[in-house]
Amino acid sequence: MTIPEPGYLKTIKEKLAPEKSRISVTGVDGSAPAYLLSRLVTESGPPLLVLTADQDSADELARELRFFSCSHGTILSFPCWDVTPFEAASPHPDLVGERLKALVRLMDGGARAVVAPLAAALQRVLPRETLGGVCQYLVAGEELERETLVEKLVKLGYSHVPIVEDRGSFSVRGGILDIFPPDQEKPVRIEFFGDLVETMRLFDPVTQRSLEPLPELVLLPSREVILSEGVLKELTPRLKRRCDHLGIGADRRRELLEQLQQAIYPPGVDFLQPLFHPGLETLFDYAGPGATCVLVDPAAIAEAGERFEVDLTKAAARAELRDAITCDPAELYLAPAELDGMLSAGRLLEFPRLELAGEGGDTLRLRCSANSDLKLGVSPEGDRVLAPLTEKMVTWIAAGNRVLVPCHQAGQARRLYELLSHYRLPLDSTQDCFADAAGRPPGRVEILTGEISRGFRLEEERLVVVAEEEIFGKRVKRRGLSEAKKKQLLTSLAELKPGDHMVHVDFGVAIYRGLEHLSLTGLEGDFLLLEYAGGDKLYLPVDRINLVQRYVGAEGIEPRLDRLGAAGWEKAKAKARAEVQEMAAELLKIHAAREVQQGFKFSPADDLYRAFEASFAFEETPDQAAAIDQVIADMESPRPMDRLVCGDVGYGKTEVAMRAAFKCTLDGKQVAILVPTTVLAQQHAESFAARLKDYPVRVGMLSRFRTAQQQKQILEGVKKGEVDIIIGTHRLLQKDVVFKDLGLLIVDEEQRFGVAHKERLKQFRAVVDILTLTATPIPRTLYMSLMGIRDLSIIDTPPVDRLAxxxxxxxxxxxxxxxxxxxxxxxxxxxxxxxxxxxxxxxxxxxxxxxxxxxxxxxxxxxxxxxxxxxxxxxxxxxxxxxxxxxxxxxxxxxxxxxxxxxxxxxxxxxxxxxxxxxxxxxxxxxxxxxxxxxxxxxxxxxxxxxxxxxxxxxTELGAGFRIATHDLEIRGAGDLLGARQSGDIAAVGFELYTELLDEAVRTLKGEALPERVEPEIKLKIPAFIPEDYVRDPNQRLMIYKKLTQPSDEAEIDDIRAELADRFGQLPMAALYLLEVMRLRVTLRRLLVKEIELAGSELVLSFHERTPVSPDAIMALLRKEKGKYRFTPDFRLYARIADSSFDEVLAEARKLLNCLG
CATH class of the missing domain: 3.40.50.300 (P-loop containing nucleotide triphosphate hydrolases)
Incomplete structure (x- = not known):
């Protein structure tokens, strides 16, 4: 449904019809400029070029314009570089991608509106001829030389990497080329057959698995400086002239040219763009002569222009002081006066904040107002919290207005619908886009999903738009440079290097010397070379790679190497096993005691709690939401809560504590928050007071920053129940702190308190709910092992932009x-x-x-x-x-x-x-x-x-270096969580083995039967490995080997085969044999076969004494073909085979295992 065109819109269009025209629309507030622009966006014809004073307002306007116009692909952002002019740093690849995408879409007519901050509009850009000439159009099924494309990628600024995880990188593996273009949400996998582009498909940068097919792709440069041979040739004399002018010597000039000839981009080289590409153009050249330019708040834009000029002059002077090679600023940036000339020469629409006389051009005043009076005034009655808002909504509807309330996320829309549904209000929740919802007849409040920061009331259209922030308070938005990246489950071999320490389950700590391809005892394959004390060497076949783990201990401390065959390793394992069992028994005892204790059962959430929940300024991460749900469920259960929440600073633990504290005060009980330092007490006091300022909750603080008189008053308030939440250091644990009705104790960083304080905390644990917070990260594997004996919540989703x-x-x-x-x-x-x-x-x-x-x-x-x-x-x-x-x-x-x-x-x-x-x-x-x-x-x-x-x-967030750093931190964090004795055991046996021992101890104590496990040795003399020319990177080969030892059924092996074919192309014979051997391993494990060996013309299976293979199955086999099979008292089964070719051996082994079950 479309919204009828009002008279004011016709007036604006008429005034902007002449090629040189100007109109100011005043009285427009909130997000109304974005709404009005959405009505001017057309399906064809010249685009809108919208300018704002800064990047934040440009981001906000672009979001709002996309929402109101129901169009995401044709409303584009043109951000400014995120680095100061002439500094030794390059802009973020994601920003470059957004900029180039906007320019290309302006060239091909695909952009209906482009939103840019002034700084971006003032910066000159690549000439259209240059950008159009380097963009590569790829179509599945066309002929294209792969090597030519690879060479072009280097010139376009892409980095050659082993695995494509970040924008602006590419990887080559045989006939497969992976590319992550800077303007794409997902990377692209191109499969060649000779010089034919056989297929193109998007793939997931985390799993590296293909997603949907891609029929065509416009491949953009990954930088705004392009290194074609012609450019480099012409750059040399220009660079010499510029360096001579700046007084910079030939050595520096030659060094820069040598780097560029090797396709190395020094940080900040982007600011030399005019030397690479003389005759730079502007954003206005790309928009074309018929475009309408829009200034949102012209006064703020003018001020930003003045600041930009001053900052640019200072930046150029600083660069000159440090003898940096720079271009002439006038060649890279427009002066604001030049910009004014361009704007006045065409169509210009302005949205001034103030209506000023004598500005020139036509002025149109609209009757539009902001919703400045809507901020949630909290009513003390928990069930009438939104009454002031709903009364206004009823009035608006009665006056014939359409009332729309966009919420940032679907979850928040559901929350608001639930809150408003308790009032007598005609209410709808819709997934429709704004135009459809706004086109319906008035009479109802429509809640929909969309992102605007401020609402408005436009009398000309009888339209009221209420932003979520105007009800619940400001939300924090971050610049989303890329979609939130999932955290990959880490295998400890992610970045193993020769020289690193490893732990072998049976032989202990060794040094990893590398992955070697050998033929040993007739067996060709890959082996991990491990070096033990005294120079002893162990060659471990890759099919047994899960017997080893990367060693992680205290940073900077070298672990002692074990000696092959010595008793020391077994002693260390036995000691760790005993201490793990003791710790698990203690934890289980405490957990069991708490299960039968009676605590206070908090009441279910009411509207006041839901309003508090909805006023959180961020969108909860999945981990954070789960932690909150777990804490609230604990509080609403009759047993006392004792939960530990782990998560790095800034990951959202404080909000978990605030929700629990607020819930506690709603039931009339008090909260004590214990922190290790006075500074943290002050910080918590400030953040709790700010978050709770609109609610009837009193927050106090006890610390040495308070005078004796203030402390006395606070203690009196706590005793009388006048203080709801008290925050303090260990001062809170002293005997003179008396609570009227304590319901919840929140402890921040308990491991930093002394023994006496911890003893005092134990007394609290018996009577009130306890929530402990720690910034020490711990691994998920430990979390899984402790489930059932310790209530733990982990928040390990990093906030957006943490790694920018x-x-x-x-x-x-x-x-x-x-x-x-x-x-x-x-x-x-x-x-x-x-x-x-x-x-x-x-x-x-x-x-x-x-x-x-x-x-x-x-x-x-x-x-x-x-x-x-x-x-x-x-x-x-x-x-x-x-x-x-x-x-x-x-x-x-x-x-x-x-x-x-x-x-x-x-x-x-x-x-x-x-x-x-x-x-x-x-x-x-x-x-x-x-x-x-x-x-x-x-x-x-x-x-x-x-x-x-x-x-x-x-x-980078997905890079192996990041994963290894966080993994090491988590393992040290496990030591902090479990205590000094356990840290010693982790250091002695390695973390992964320690976790296995803990898991076994917990399951044994809970009365669960532990399944028998064997790691079968497979000695079939078959060349089963991943050839180096198939997967070149040794770490990737290790990861694949590790992955192949994990499957518990053959379907998982099929999945890995599909992944290898997808990522690396057609599998060579050795890799196919490896997959077949790993299929056998799945069955050998299930049947508890310790070893399968080809000895002469016989296959020999050695069984574990607890094998599930029944004697009947073996007897049936012996009777089946007399003379072919024999079984010996040492649990060995021999099977004679006629042909020892690789395929026959595998077929016979498979047949034999099928007969056994």
Whole structure:
């Protein structure tokens, strides 16, 4: 259904009909500009080019325009680069993809509207002829030389990688080419047959499995600088002239050219675009002469233009000071005066915030108002919380208005529908798009799914749009550069390198020396070479790879190697097994005791709780939602809660605690929140007070930041029940703290409290609900093992943009430090400077004062008096200082969204997971975060340190380096959770084996029968392996081998075969034999066959004494063909075969196992 065209819309169209025209539409508020523009978006004809003052307002407007126009593919964003002009950093590939997609769609007529911030519109872009000439159009079924395409990808800025996981990368495997174009949501797999593009399909970057077919693809560059041979040839003289003008020597020029000739893009080379492509064009050239330009808030745009000019001049001056090779700024950016000339030459539509006289052009005033008076005024009556809003809605409907309420997510729409359904209100919930819902007759409130930030009331159309935020408060939106990426289940072999330590279940700790292809005792295949103490070597066939695990222990500590055949390893395993059983028994005893205890059963959620839930500013991650559900279910059950919630800082644990605390206060009970430090108490007090400010809940804090008189008053309030939630350090555990009716105790980081405090906590556990929070991550495998004996919730979904941290590894220099600090201070942010030597931290502070006198520097380290350190941290938290020079004591629970630059001095002396944790202190807001890892110079650091820094620099959310860093952290976290004794056992036997022992102990204690398990040895003298020319990367081969040892049925083997064919092409014979051998392994495991061997002309099966194979089955076999089979008292079955060819051996083995069951 379409909405009738009102008179004001006809007026706007008439006024914009002449090629040179201008109209201002005033009185337009909220998201009404986006709504009006959606009515002007046409199916054909020139596009709209919409400009805003900054990136945030452009993102918001683009979202709203897509929602109102019900069109996502034709409303495009043209973002600005996320790096400061002329700095040594390149824009994010996702942004480049969005920009190029918008330009290409403008060229081919596929864009109906493009929304850009002023900074993006001022930046010149690739000439249309250049961009159009390099885009490659691919069609399934056409002829195309694969090598030609690969060469082109390199010139278009794509990186050649082993596995395609990130935008702007490609991978070649035989006849298969994987590409992740910067404008695509999913990467593309192209399968060649000779020079024919046989198929194209999208694939999942996490699983690497193909999804749906793709008939055609326009392949865009992955950068806005293109390195074709002609470009490089012409660049050389231009670069020389520019360097001569800047006074930069020939060595620097030659170094840059050499890198470019090898298709290496130095960070920041993008700012030399005018030297690569003279005659750059503008966004307006792409939009064409008939386009309508739209200015949303022209005054703000003009101010942004003035700021841009000033910032650009400063950026160019800073680049000149550090002798950077730069282009002339006027060749890369338009001056705001040039932009004004372009705007005044064509059609111009403006939405000014204020109506100013004498501005020129026509003015149209609309009767439109914002919903500024709607913010939820919470009624103390839990069942009438939305009464003020619903009364307004009834009035609007009675006046003949259509009332629409878009909610950001379907879950939130359901919540609001449920809340409003308790009132007498004509109500509908619809999945329709906005235009369809708005086109229906008035008389009902329509709740739909869509993202707008502010609503409006437009009298000309009798339309009322209410944004979810106007009911429940502001929601935080993040710039979605890519779809949320799933976390891949990690195998510990993800990034195994020769020299790493491994644990063999039977022989202990060894050094992995590599994957070797050998022929041993007539068996050709791949073997893992393990080196033990004394230089003893073990060649492990890859089909037994699940007997080994990558060793993870304390960082920087080398484990002791075991000696092959010695008793030490068995002793270590036995000790670990005994201690695991003791710990599991203790946990089970506590759990059983709590099951029979009677606690307080909290009442089910009412409307006030649902309104509080709906006012959460973020969308819950799946893990967070599950943790909240588990906590609420515990509270509503009659037994006392004792739940541990694990999750990194910023992953959403505090909201879990807030929901539990709020629920507790609704039943008239009090909440105590215990934290390990005064600074954290202050932070919690501030965040709880802010979240609960609209609700009838009183929050208090007990800490040394309160005077004796204040503490006395707070204690009196707690005793009388006037304080609902009290937050404090271990001061809360003292005897003078008396509660009127304590219902819930929340403990943050319990492992950081002393023994006496933990004993006091045990007394609480018997009488109130306990919720414990920890930022220490733990592995899912441990979580699974502890299920049933410990109530655990894990939140391990990272927030959006957590990894948008630009990481630089650089030689330390005064200029770099100054520029990094000043960049952060200029945008009102704060800086962490980590210097991990207390002895020289004072001297470092003096150095920093000299380098950056503008900074307000505070110094903090672990040897300071506790009170002094607290004061330092608190002043930084409140923004009184803006550079914190500290050791690695950066408070692990501290969340400072304005601290978005981290500088680590002598980063080469830190371990990988230590650096990863430090880096996690920044990047907690939508601002781009920077991490500078300073080193003294590459020649003076160890190869291991260089490798660690390289991994950190390349960390991506899906990359193996990230997975390994988080995996190692989780395993150390397991030690923290389980205690010192268990940490020792994890260190002794390796984490995976420890988890298996724990799982066995728990199941035994719960009375579950443990199944017998064998790892069959297969010695069939068949060449069963993955050839190197089929899968070149040794780590990928290891991962496939590991995966092939996991299946419990043959369907899983079929699935792996399909995956290999999909990812690597047609399987070679050796790989097919490997799959058949692994099929046999599935049956051998089930039948508890320890070994199958080809000995001469006989197949020999060695059975475990508890094999499920019945004597009847063996007797039937012996009778079946006399003389062919024999069975010996040592549980061995011999089967004579006529032909020992590979295929025959496999067929006979399969036939024999089928006969046995």
């Amino acid at each position: 941290i630009k990481t630089f590894v650089s030689r330390s220099s005064d200029e770099l430090i100054r520029e990094a600090v000043l960049r952060e201070l200029r945008r009102g942010g704060q800086v962490f400077f980590v210097h991990n030597r207390v002895q020289t931290i004072g001297a470092m502070a003096e150095e920093l004062k000299r380098i950056v006198p503008e900074a307000k520097i505070a110094v903090g380290h672990g040897q300071m008096a506790e009170k002094e350190l607290e004061q330092v941290m608190l002043s930084f938290m409140h923004g009184e200082t803006n550079l914190l020079l500290c050791t690695t004591i950066i408070e692990s629970g501290l969340d400072i969204p304005t601290a978005n630059t981290l500088i680590v001095n002598r980063a080469d002396t830190f371990g990988l997971s230590q650096l990863y944790q430090l880096r996690g202190r920044v990047g907690r807001s939508k601002s781009r975060a920077y991490a500078y890892l300073l080193i003294p110079g590459e020649g003076s650091i160890s190869p291991e340190a260089r490798e660690r820094l390289k991994i950190l620099q390349e960390l």
